[in-house]
Amino acid sequence: MLSWTITFLIIALIAGLLGFTGIAGAAAGIAKILFFVFLVLLVIAAVSNAVRGKAPR
Template identity: 70%
Template sequence: MLGWAIAFFVLALIAAVLGFGGIAGASAGIAKILFFVFLVLLVLSFVARAVRGRNVT
């Protein structure tokens, strides 16, 4: 997920340099959404791991 966010961010930077404002804005928006989804899933993963704990078998 983070890889996709970085890919869209790079695409937005390249589009902005080349003057494609609409594509750059859309790609930046997608990158932002994917990054926040990644953060939410990361926090949920940490919480689930903390709640589950470790098995001592």
């Protein structure tokens, strides 16, 4: 789960970079939303793994 979250976070960062620089202006709003959604998912996955006591791979 954590690996998927990191993957999508990286995709959102790339989309954000393209959107914020004007290359794809229409995608900037979507990129902002995706960035924050996957940032929250990353934190949730990290906390849930820490609570369960699993070490990162």
